[in-house]
Amino acid sequence: MIPFIDLQSQFARIQPEVEAAMLAVVRSGQFILGPEVAKLEERLADYVGVKHCISCASGTDALVMALMAKGVGPGDAVFTVPFTFMASAEAIATVGATPVFVDVEAGSFNMDVAALERAIEALAKADASIHPLPRLPEAELKALKPKGVIAVDLFGLTADYAAINTIAAANGLFVIEDAAQSFGASANNARAGSLAEIGCTSFFPAKPLGCYGDGGAIFVNDSELDTILRSIRVHGQGEDKYENVRMGITGRLDAVQAAVLQKKLDIFDDEMDNRQRVAAGYAAALASEGIDVVAPAIPAHHISAWAQYTVTARDAAARKEFQQRLNAAGIPTMIYYPKALHQQKAFANLGYRTGDFAVSEDLASRVFSLPMHPYLADEQIVEIVAAMKA
Ligand SMILES: *Cc1c(COP(=O)(O)O)cnc(C)c1O
Numbered sequence: 001m002i003p004f005i006d007l008q009s010q011f012a013r014i015q016p017e018v019e020a021a022m023l024a025v026v027r028s029g030q031f032i033l034g035p036e037v038a039k040l041e042e043r044l045a046d047y048v049g050v051k052h053c054i055s056c057a058s059g060t061d062a063l064v065m066a067l068m069a070k071g072v073g074p075g076d077a078v079f080t081v082p083f084t085f086m087a088s089a090e091a092i093a094t095v096g097a098t099p100v101f102v103d104v105e106a107g108s109f110n111m112d113v114a115a116l117e118r119a120i121e122a123l124a125k126a127d128a129s130i131h132p133l134p135r136l137p138e139a140e141l142k143a144l145k146p147k148g149v150i151a152v153d154l155f156g157l158t159a160d161y162a163a164i165n166t167i168a169a170a171n172g173l174f175v176i177e178d179a180a181q182s183f184g185a186s187a188n189n190a191r192a193g194s195l196a197e198i199g200c201t202s203f204f205p206a207k208p209l210g211c212y213g214d215g216g217a218i219f220v221n222d223s224e225l226d227t228i229l230r231s232i233r234v235h236g237q238g239e240d241k242y243e244n245v246r247m248g249i250t251g252r253l254d255a256v257q258a259a260v261l262q263k264k265l266d267i268f269d270d271e272m273d274n275r276q277r278v279a280a281g282y283a284a285a286l287a288s289e290g291i292d293v294v295a296p297a298i299p300a301h302h303i304s305a306w307a308q309y310t311v312t313a314r315d316a317a318a319r320k321e322f323q324q325r326l327n328a329a330g331i332p333t334m335i336y337y338p339k340a341l342h343q344q345k346a347f348a349n350l351g352y353r354t355g356d357f358a359v360s361e362d363l364a365s366r367v368f369s370l371p372m373h374p375y376l377a378d379e380q381i382v383e384i385v386a387a388m389k390a
Contacts, residue, residue: 001330002330002331002332002371002376002380002383002384003332003371003373004332004333004334004371004372004373005206005371005372005373006373006375006376007205007206007210009373009375010264010267010271010373010374010375013267014263014264014266014267017263017266018260018263018264021259021260021262021263022256022259022260024259025255025256025258025259026256028255030255031254031255031256032252032254032255033252033253033255034255035255036255036258036259036262037055037252037253037254037255037258039258039262040055040253040258040261040262040265041053041054041055041217043262043265044217044219044265045219047191047265047268048191048192048193048194048199048219049190049191049194050193050194050199050219050220050221051220051221051222051223051226052219052220052221052222052223052225052226053217053218053219054217054218054219054220054226054229054230054233055215055216055217055218055252055253055258056215056216056217056218056233056251056252056253057214057215057216057250057251057252057253058202058204058214058215058216059087059178059180059200059201059202059203059204059207059216060087060090060091060202060216061216061249061251062180062200062201062202062216062217062218063087063088063091063150063176063178063200064091064094064095064249064251065218065229065232065233065249065251066091066176066198066200066218066229067091067092067094067095067097067148067176068095068232068247068248068249069198069225069228069229069232070147070148070174070176070198072092072095072097072147072148073095073096073097074096074097075097075143075144075145076097076098076144076145076146076147077097077098077099077100077123077144077145077146077147078092078097078098078099078100078146078147078148078149078150079099079100079101079102079116079119079120079146079148079149079150079173080092080099080100080101080102080149080150080151080152080178081101081102081103081104081110081111081151081152081154081341081360082101082103082104082340082341082342082343082352082357082360083103083104083109083154083337083340083341083357083359083360083363083364084152084154084178084337084341085180085181085336085337086341086344086346087178087180088150088152088178088341089101089150089341089347090346091150092150093346093347097147098134098136098144098350099134099341099347099350100119100123100133100134100144100146101119101132101341101342101350101352101356101357102115102116102119102131103115103357103358103359103360104154104357104359104360104363105359106312106359106362106363107297108154108157108159108160108297108299109154109155109157109296109310109363110151110152110153110154110157110158110159110160111149111151111152111159111160111164112359113160113163113164113167115131116149116164116167117167118130118131119131119133120146120167120171120173123141123144123146124146126138126141126142132352132356132357134350134351134352135350135351135352135353136350136351146171146173147173147174148168148173148174148175148176149164149168149173149174149175149176150175150176150178151164151175151176151177151178151196152178152180152181153177153178153179153180153181153182153185153192153305154181155181155296155304155306155307155308155309155310155336155369156181156182156184156185156208156304156305156306156307156308157182157185157296157298157302157304158177158179158182158185158186158187158192158195158302159177159195161175161177161187161195161196164196165195165196174197174198175196175197175198176196176197176198176199176200177192177193177195177196177198177199177200178200179192179193179195179199179200179201179219180200180201180202180204180207180216181202181207181208181305181307181308182201182208182304182305182307183201183202183207183208183209183305184208184209184268184272184275184305185302185303185304185305186302186303187301187302188301188302189301192305193217193219194219194221197220197222197225198218198219198220198225199218199219199220200216200217200218200219201216201217201218201219202215202216203215203216203217203253203257203261207307208271208272208275208305208306208307209261209264209265209268210264211257211260211261211264212256212257212260213254213256213257214257215253215257215261216253217253228246231245231246231248232246232247232248232249232251233248233249233251233252234248234250234251234252235248235249235250236248270374271374272303272305272374274374274375274376275304275305275306275372275373275374276303276306277378278306278309278372278373278374278376278381279296279298279304279306279309279372281376281378281381281382282295282309282370282381282384282385283295285381285382285384285385286311286385286388289385289386289388289389291385291388291389292313292314292318293311293312293313293314293322293388294311294312295311296309296310296311306372307372308334308336308369308372309369309370309371309372310336310367310368310369310370311367311368311369311370312363312366312367313366313367313368314366315365315366316365316366318366319335319365319366319367319368321390322368322388323368325387325388325389325390326370326384326387326388328387329383329387331370331371331383331384331387332371333368333369333370333371334368334369335367335368335369336367336369337364338364339364340357340360340361340363340364342356342357342360343361343364370384371384
């Protein structure tokens with residue numbers, strides 16, 4: 001049985017170190033923030049290549065806190081993609097703002113920058129003939145104030161921030177990088193999390209760097225943003241615990257997770273190398289066996305964190321056949337994501353319709369993900385690809 005994600009092999013590798021680190025936190029009695037969290041933040045900031053890392057309770061909280069720090073609220077619009085995990089758009093709605101969706105491109109699974117430009121223009125003119133917009137009452141739509149962009153690094157590949165940052169700056173918008181799936185990735189030697197004004201990541205166990213519970217982090221270079229985010233993380237605290245200067249949340253990372261993450265960081269570079277090995281192995285095997293799927297293509301000077309190895313089948317029926325064959329051979333597959341966010345009931349209030357984001361809808365009907373983790377052996381990759389053959 002080949003696991004989809006193999007946290008057991010990883011644990012076996014670092015078990016004594018992880019157990020000792022967890023026990024040390026319990027014995028110290030420092031459970032919330034404290035020295036382990038501070039040490040982790042320093043290491044993460046260093047790894048990502050930014051001045052400040054603010055750890056937090058989840059990737060979702062990272063996005064919510066980032067939006068709060070930028071003062072986003074009701075009446076504001078934030079552009080994001082519909083082909084992503086719920087949290088990317090949910091965070092926008094959580095602070096009371098309106099998500100305005102922008103389609104992805106099929107090759108990278110990431111935001112289509114030409115569509116972003118059209119969406120910005122369409123909203124400015126309240127003209128949905130330029131680009132699909134939320135079907136809100138006209139006065140409400142016209143009153144929406146565009147504030148920013150949340151771009152997502154889907155499956156571990158960074159979005160095109162050179163273009164996105166330029167378009168955003170020209171339109172007075174901030175950019176948040178949703179790097180929940182891309183911690184460890186890079187573009188032109190700059191690490192994921194550092195590619196926009198604010199980077200947000202997740203340490204959910206199944207992410208490239210995962211803890212043993214929920215966790216996340218925010219990356220910024222701006223010291224003022226750092227101060228605001230640290231305040232938001234603890235109920236908007238001021239100079240001390242019982243002074244509150246703004247609205248905040250309970251957004252802290254706990255010390256046990258910080259200790260676990262440091263032990264995982266110790267082997268992270270090696271794990272990233274192995275993810276590259278597995279991805280290269282899949283690409284070679286899929287090509288040599290002539291499997292009729294589109295394998296992920298990584299642009300030059302980019303390194304993916306390979307949160308997922310996602311292939312695109314010819315159509316929905318072909319996807320179903322591949323999944324059945326793999327399942328029969330005891331090989332798990334997953335569909336990320338079977339439904340685009342504009343088609344989710346949770347966003348029905350935005351009034352989007354099927355057909356609004358054709359690329360996202362098409363991908364949702366055809367993509368599936370193969371087992372991907374650093375401990376997948378070369379022989380297992382060959383076995384998985386062989387099982388895909390008719
Ligand atoms: C996992 C994920 C999140 C949310 O992270 P949590 O830690 O689960 O809250 C946000 N965005 C994307 C793209 C994700 O994959």
